[in-house]
Amino acid sequence: MTVAKRTFDAVIVGAGGAGLRAALQLSEAGLKTAVLTKVFPTRSHTVAAQGGVAASLGNSTEDNWHWHMYDTVKGSDWLGDQDAIEFMCRKANEVVVELEHYGMPFDRTDNGKIYQRPFGGHSQNYGQSPVSRSCAAADRTGHAMLHALYQRNVRANTQFFVEWIALDLIRDQDGDVVGVTALELETGEVSIFHAKATIFATGGAGRIFHSSTNAFINTGDGVGMAARAGIPLEDMEFWQFHPTGVAGAGVLITEGVRGEGGILRNAAGERFMERYAPNLKDLASRDVVSRSMVTEINEGRGCGPDKDHVLLDITHLSPETIMKRLPGIREISIQFAGVDPIKAPIPVVPTCHYQMGGIPTNYKGQVVVPKDGEPNAPVVGFYAAGECACASVHGANRLGTNSLLDLLVFGKSAGESVVEDIQSGNLSLKPLPADAADASLARISRLENQTGGESVAEVGNAMRRTMQKHAGVFRFNTLLKEGVTAILDVAERSKRTEIKDKSKVWNTARMEALELDNLIEVAKATMVSAEARKESRGAHVRDDAPDTAEFPNGRNDNEWLKHTLWYREGNRLDYKPVTMKPLSHDVEPIALAKRTY
Numbered sequence: 001m002t003v004a005k006r007t008f009d010a011v012i013v014g015a016g017g018a019g020l021r022a023a024l025q026l027s028e029a030g031l032k033t034a035v036l037t038k039v040f041p042t043r044s045h046t047v048a049a050q051g052g053v054a055a056s057l058g059n060s061t062e063d064n065w066h067w068h069m070y071d072t073v074k075g076s077d078w079l080g081d082q083d084a085i086e087f088m089c090r091k092a093n094e095v096v097v098e099l100e101h102y103g104m105p106f107d108r109t110d111n112g113k114i115y116q117r118p119f120g121g122h123s124q125n126y127g128q129s130p131v132s133r134s135c136a137a138a139d140r141t142g143h144a145m146l147h148a149l150y151q152r153n154v155r156a157n158t159q160f161f162v163e164w165i166a167l168d169l170i171r172d173q174d175g176d177v178v179g180v181t182a183l184e185l186e187t188g189e190v191s192i193f194h195a196k197a198t199i200f201a202t203g204g205a206g207r208i209f210h211s212s213t214n215a216f217i218n219t220g221d222g223v224g225m226a227a228r229a230g231i232p233l234e235d236m237e238f239w240q241f242h243p244t245g246v247a248g249a250g251v252l253i254t255e256g257v258r259g260e261g262g263i264l265r266n267a268a269g270e271r272f273m274e275r276y277a278p279n280l281k282d283l284a285s286r287d288v289v290s291r292s293m294v295t296e297i298n299e300g301r302g303c304g305p306d307k308d309h310v311l312l313d314i315t316h317l318s319p320e321t322i323m324k325r326l327p328g329i330r331e332i333s334i335q336f337a338g339v340d341p342i343k344a345p346i347p348v349v350p351t352c353h354y355q356m357g358g359i360p361t362n363y364k365g366q367v368v369v370p371k372d373g374e375p376n377a378p379v380v381g382f383y384a385a386g387e388c389a390c391a392s393v394h395g396a397n398r399l400g401t402n403s404l405l406d407l408l409v410f411g412k413s414a415g416e417s418v419v420e421d422i423q424s425g426n427l428s429l430k431p432l433p434a435d436a437a438d439a440s441l442a443r444i445s446r447l448e449n450q451t452g453g454e455s456v457a458e459v460g461n462a463m464r465r466t467m468q469k470h471a472g473v474f475r476f477n478t479l480l481k482e483g484v485t486a487i488l489d490v491a492e493r494s495k496r497t498e499i500k501d502k503s504k505v506w507n508t509a510r511m512e513a514l515e516l517d518n519l520i521e522v523a524k525a526t527m528v529s530a531e532a533r534k535e536s537r538g539a540h541v542r543d544d545a546p547d548t549a550e551f552p553n554g555r556n557d558n559e560w561l562k563h564t565l566w567y568r569e570g571n572r573l574d575y576k577p578v579t580m581k582p583l584s585h586d587v588e589p590i591a592l593a594k595r596t597y
């Protein structure tokens with residue numbers, strides 16, 4: 001197969017919120033920028049974001065970035081890096097107002113300001129009472145945001161390669177990143193995108209689980225590509241289960257529903273969150289609400305004939321409020337649960353939603369790895385932003401609306417870093433290694449030429465079942481141990497996948513097979529990192545690390561206040577310190593404390 005070569009200043013993989021925000025920075029600076037995307041940009045998963053984007057604008061209730069920073073550090077169960085968190089919370093107002101100026105159609109308050117609603121874990125005055133911090137466009141915030149960013153990129157002449165799937169990262173003999181290989185879905189052609197800078201913005205990998213709010217395209221491609229290229233993956237044991245997926249379907253019901261006053265009830269009609277989180281109740285952070293729901297179900301207080309879900313009740317809200325603020329939710333509920341929420345409560349269960357870990361980056365969007373005794377040494381030419389990256393602002397648990405903010409802040413800062421590094425001459429076009437496309441071509445050839453191998457669909461199902469059973473909302477020592485063996489076994493099988501019907505090799509079948517290679521890396525990293533972390537923290541809660549006086553909530557800061565790094569080579573783990581020091585010398589660190597809501 002011949003391999004065409006294209007050369008750019010920068011190549012960005014991913015056209016969701018993070019990729020588009022980064023691209024805008026580059027194109028507006030006049031750099032020749034290519035954006036590769038598996039789907040049309042405005043179909044990226046960001047389009048599905050419902051509830052809003054966090055910023056302490058204080059339009060409805062008093063607010064400031066110090067409170068936002070405190071909530072984010074506490075939400076992360078102190079695993080988030082405080083320099084990056086300070087950076088994100090301080091930048092929030094600026095990037096949201098910028099978006100407003102790009103034409104984002106936010107909802108408005110009566111006096112014309114951006115409408116804001118309360119969200120889980122966001123509070124006034126260091127945890128005292130809920131605050132309205134989520135800037136929203138009804139329950140279609142991501143949709144509005146993605147369209148505003150896409151249009152702005154069209155204006156800036158960003159060059160899009162739509163329905164192209166990036167296959168592998170290219171590193172030279174120094175380990176520097178010099179581009180990617182990619183397959184065009186229409187023609188099956190493989191190309192090399194040679195660039196001074198490569199930015200990954202490939203989104204999440206929620207499809208490693210059976211039950212997920214994520215789109216089918218969320219297959220962790222960037223994370224898998226980075227792992228295959230020898231980059232360690234950070235904090236992959238931490239996955240967020242969103243409390244309110246539609247029971248049976250998994251489709252998301254935004255937390256904004258509880259922000260607007262929705263209440264969770266068990267079979268007895270009781271508002272059970274009052275028992276688990278007396279202050280913030282239904283608006284406690286997501287890990288806390290999800291575990292409370294599973295506890296209610298496990299203790300026999302679930303609803304329905306199988307007692308396998310709880311109810312989300314908004315029947316006390318006026319139909320006008322529901323139609324104005326939550327129209328999409330009403331549609332989802334009618335379509336997927338057969339329930340009109342104006343008249344009856346929605347059946348919900350916790351569902352896999354968000355990956356807190358990912359490719360390690362600093363607050364500038366540079367990918368960083370341990371090197372020569374330095375825990376965070378930048379990899380030349382490589383940047384990442386959005387859900388595929390771990391900055392780390394979400395630590396062990398992300399607060400709702402902080403992801404859309406993460407895309408804007410770190411998409412922009414990754415873009416700024418690239419512009420700076422190219423314009424200052426720090427980055428130049430390095431030669432491609434002679435074997436730049438070999439690994440990708442070998443994978444494609446295996447899929448088509450191997451016989452007697454495994455079916456992609458069956459191996460994928462085995463992976464999803466294994467992850468769901470062994471690494472769910474609650475984690476058990478024995479299940480995790482068995483899970484490691486099971487997932488390594490599935491990974492072995494994935495090396496022998498092939499496209500079964502050789503007479504009809506569609507590029508979509510190729511794509512599914514190549515995506516599975518990436519999902520498997522994410523699944524292995526998750527299980528191995530989770531088995532090794534012998535404490536409970538944030539979304540990672542183990543039966544053998546319970547809440548005790550010595551270890552509040554099961555968290556063990558003496559041994560485990562550190563980031564996990566998983567290396568694909570040798571299936572090896574390493575750790576690096578959490579940055580407890582904020583970015584600015586005059587900002588006080590948020591001191592360790594027990595997390596209660």
Ligand SMILES: Cc1cc2nc3c(=O)[nH]c(=O)nc-3n(C[C@H](O)[C@H](O)[C@H](O)COP(=O)(O)OP(=O)(O)OC[C@H]3O[C@@H](n4cnc5c(N)ncnc54)[C@H](O)[C@@H]3O)c2cc1C
Pocket residue numbers: 013014015016017018019036037038039041044045046047048049050051052053054141142164165166167201202203204213214215217218221222252254353354385386387388400401402403404405407
């Ligand atoms: C249903 C739902 C609702 C949510 N609601 C909210 C909310 O209200 N507020 C909030 O803060 N967060 C929310 N989140 C989380 C948030 O939306 C996501 O974390 C965020 O949108 C991810 O953005 P991204 O730019 O990193 O990736 P995505 O938007 O997922 O985009 C990934 C891009 O990468 C491309 N891509 C991937 N792999 C390849 C490849 N191999 N080659 C080429 N292109 C590739 C895709 O085509 C796509 O363009 C929600 C998530 C879901 C699933």
